[in-house]
Amino acid sequence: MATTEGCASRPGGAQAELLAEVNRHESDRNLDLVLAEFRNYQQGILPAGPGARSLTEFFAHIDAKLDAAAAKAPKTQRSDRDVLNLLTKRAKILHLGPANYCWFTDPSRALCLKLAGTPTADRPLIGMCDSARCPQATNHPCHRPVWAEHAERTxxxxxxxxxxxxxxxxxxQADYDRALxxxxxxDAASTTDEDEESA
Structure with a gap:
């Protein structure tokens, strides 16, 4: 009853408060995911997919900023808060799909919007995402089970x-080949140099 009490979304209504709380949780989750992927990048575990190069370049830019700041002040250690401040803008454009992450930086480049005929939308149509072809989509090790299961079923x-x-x-056959x-x-992007040396 508390969540539906303010159905008209009047100021102070429960619906507006619930939506604000959901948005805060989503924002925090996205920031945690971007930080985790940045840490993966630092360990040599890279994203895959058409948007991987763009994301990797962004992470390299952030890493260079951190290195430059560390070089100027050798006794200063950058905290997670500093890193999160640099990653916040990218976290705001992150949309989660079942088999990919969508980094919705430019609506005109989003394949889902082109296919739907809505190139000026302000959010991706994540259900229509083809992360093997969209230039803003990336695949990460957490998405591997979905793709592997899809290949097996196909x-x-x-x-x-x-x-x-x-x-x-x-x-x-084309769908199977794409999944593989x-x-x-x-697999190739998430293989670190240490893995290659031990093999």
Whole structure:
């Protein structure tokens, strides 16, 4: 009852307070995710996907700022708060998909908006995201299980399709190949130098 009491969203209504609280939690979660990915970048675990280069360049820029500040003051250690301040802007544009992160920096480059015919929208259509093709999408090690399961299920369907269904077989084969490619890219990007040396 407390959450629906202010249905008209009047000032001070429960609905407005609930929405504000949800937005705060979402903002905090996004900031935590961006910080975790920045720490992964520092450890050599890179993102994969079409938007990986842009995100990696952003992280390199932030890392350079931190190094420059450390060089000027050798006894000063940068805190997580300093890093979070630098990452806040990027966290505001992060949208989570089941198999990718969308870094919605430029609506005109968003594949989902182009496909939907709404290139001026202010949010991505995350359900339409094709992270293997969108220049703002990245795949990370946490997304690997989704892509691996998709590849496994597609392979099962391929094995069950009859030889007369060539069009469906071609479409599924392309989908299967794409899923395997994304899994391979995630694996390659998340292999650190230490992993390569121990292999």
């Amino acid at each position: 392979e099962t369907f391929l094995g069950q399709i009859g030889t007369t269904r060539k069009t469906e077989r071609t479409r599924l 490619r994304v899994v391979a890219e995630i």
